[in-house]
Amino acid sequence: MSRSQMFFLFAAFCSAHPELILGQNCSENCNACGGPEKDQCLQCHTGFSLHNNICVDIDECGTEQDQCPYNTYCLNSHGSYQCRACDKACIGCMGGGPARCRKCAPGYRSSGMKCIDIDECSEEGLACSGPNVFCVNTDGSFHCQCAEGFTRKGSSCERDLSAAGELKGLFDDIQDDEIAVLQQMFFGVVLCALATLAAKGDLVFTSIFMGALAAMAGYWLSDKSDRVMDALMKGR
Template identity: 75%
Template sequence: MSPSRMYFLSAVLCVAIFHPISGQNCSERCKACGGPEKDQCLQCLAGFVLHDNLCVDIDECGTDLERCPDNTYCFNTHGSYECKGCDKACVGCMGGGPNRCKKCAAGYRSSGVRCIDIDECSEEVLACPGVSMFCVNTKGSFHCQCAVGYTHRGDTCEKSQTTASEEKGFFDDIQEDEIEVLQQMVFGVVLCALATLAAKGDLVFTSIFMGALAAMAGYWLSDKSDRLIDSILKGR
């Protein structure tokens, strides 16, 4: 082999060995590398830092790299970070949940390391004025609800207006003579049932039937005598 050809092959081998490889041949965190293994990185992708030929994830949270807006917190991810919203009990936070608050929001108070809801309905000061309202506690607040039969009118509860038909009961329009007829009908049905049972020879129901007949006869005679006395008095 000629010296020129040998020189060319040596140059190619040198480039292959010492020139950084880039692209798909590197491990996932490497931008440039000396081989496919993860500990052969020469340059890292964004979000990673080179350490002993390894690309290590940068935890942006708590550093100057983090740029999260107010009332959110930084959550580190693979090669980057996310800004997540604080719990509604918090005004500013260092993480998720009501136990990572920097300050408690309105309607909450500190209890140990947590911000807990204030139950306005159990406070000494009456949250909802008037006997027609009652208090309903919610997370961070409360609202006043009208009692049954009352409706909201601005900041107060007024008695609901009902029609005359709604106010009357089922028997309100029945006259006295109609009630007397209903009583007689019911009494007749009872007597009929007792008479049927008495006809079958049942001594107990026979005695009940005879007693009911006697009571009805006594009531009828008493009613007639009262009407006779009333007519005599009115005739005078």
């Protein structure tokens, strides 16, 4: 039977059964058929190819019919395909994941047929230099971070004023007159203790008490005389 005769018979059959042209009773993926079975397809939907009256999926990725942009890869689907982004470790790829890279992206290097992150913080000649700064590795890169209590100003890390204030000693803000009062209180407590011991008749503690009392009196008189002289000098 010639091709023209086959076409004539097919046209006559379609005229007698218009519902088959529309694919209403055809199997999945068939656009036109000679019956409901999957091996009776005459025309396939887009994305499928007719083989022995059966519609099979076209692998657009395998036949290079895809139009995926740069740095993406083709993933075949039922009757179509998808373009998916390459792994961030890749520059160009043949599939998903860092093991399908055509080339490793900056910040990554090839190791065992796979692109892995470079730990810049362990490399020699690190860019994070200077005191009070340390390196923080990230996926594909790194950044320099100031230590706790320091803030980056320009190219260096300087101590925070608030943090510096928190590190002050217990007596950093004490005034001179407050120091004098504390000294007097201290000497008073010592003298009281020595007086208690001297009252028991111990000659050693009695001698220490008398010496401390004399020293305290001398310090007090010298301090008073200094204040009197200072007042007289300011009064002139």
